Amino acid sequence: MNLAKLKFWNWWKTSQPQRVGIYGGKFDPPHVGHLMCAEMTREAFHLDKVLFVTSANPPHKKTGVSDARVRHEMVEAALFRNCFFEACDIELKRSGPSYTLDTVRALSKQYGPSTELFLMLSSEYLEPTHSWHLSKWHDSAELFRLTHFLIFARPGHTTEQIEEWAKLIPEARIEVLAFCPAPPVSSTMIRDRIGRGESVWYMILPEVWQMIRKRGLYTTGGDKTPRRCTTCQKYGNLVAGLVRSLRNRFSI
Numbered sequence: 001m002n003l004a005k006l007k008f009w010n011w012w013k014t015s016q017p018q019r020v021g022i023y024g025g026k027f028d029p030p031h032v033g034h035l036m037c038a039e040m041t042r043e044a045f046h047l048d049k050v051l052f053v054t055s056a057n058p059p060h061k062k063t064g065v066s067d068a069r070v071r072h073e074m075v076e077a078a079l080f081r082n083c084f085f086e087a088c089d090i091e092l093k094r095s096g097p098s099y100t101l102d103t104v105r106a107l108s109k110q111y112g113p114s115t116e117l118f119l120m121l122s123s124e125y126l127e128p129t130h131s132w133h134l135s136k137w138h139d140s141a142e143l144f145r146l147t148h149f150l151i152f153a154r155p156g157h158t159t160e161q162i163e164e165w166a167k168l169i170p171e172a173r174i175e176v177l178a179f180c181p182a183p184p185v186s187s188t189m190i191r192d193r194i195g196r197g198e199s200v201w202y203m204i205l206p207e208v209w210q211m212i213r214k215r216g217l218y219t220t221g222g223d224k225t226p227r228r229c230t231t232c233q234k235y236g237n238l239v240a241g242l243v244r245s246l247r248n249r250f251s252i
Helices: 003-015 032-044 068-079 100-111 140-146 159-166 187-196 206-215 231-250
Strands: 020-027 047-055 085-088 116-122 148-152 174-176
Touching: 020 032, 020 100, 020 231, 032 047, 032 068, 032 116, 047 068, 068 085, 068 116, 100 116, 100 140, 140 206
Parallel strands: 020 047, 020 116, 047 085, 116 148, 148 174
Antiparallel strands: none
16 A cells, blocks of 8 residues: 555544444434434534434334435434534435344444444333333344443433433443433424424424425314414514614613
8 A cells, every 4th residue: 555545544544433423213303302412412422423314114113104205304404504413314225124223233334343333212212111122122232232322311211210221231331311301392292283283483493394384294284384473573573673782782
């Protein structure tokens, strides 16, 4: 190998991310809770990037899921402004059920053995009575070897409770994210509110809302679009805001 190739190889190895978060889910739709927890976790664990992996065909959820490509497009729209987040369609390119192990294997091969993978999960999968308990996942022993697990608290689950559940799977490397609160929003709530024609402001990003409106997602028929500000009201609020800003700036 000549000097130029050696320099390129060394540069490529050092430019590869060393700590990669994997956040899989339906994202139907992606909401601010997903983004908030991912960003807090990225910062706390010094992750170089977080991959949002859109599930193509979750083996335990056969019905009631929006088209995978549409969900992935919403993920892309939600992540556009964060350079540490990346929408990953690796599961959309495979046929058959989307097993997490297949995804982790592929990403491990893609990033190489020097990169640590961190799988971000909800605490429901540590609950001993859950039908899809982590220990029952497809080839769980290999999955435990390939990745670390970062566990978000699901509403109703305490940090102490989750830590006790984690001890029941000693072969898995599990970290409980006590610093990340369970957000008071869910994809189910958003779908239900849109179906009833209720506002979802501050629950999803404007870019995601525009896609939902354009495609007519989650509606049950009829005109149930939440009431929005008129153009006159928007400009009126803008002018009022400018006046307040000038008044505060020049007040004594």
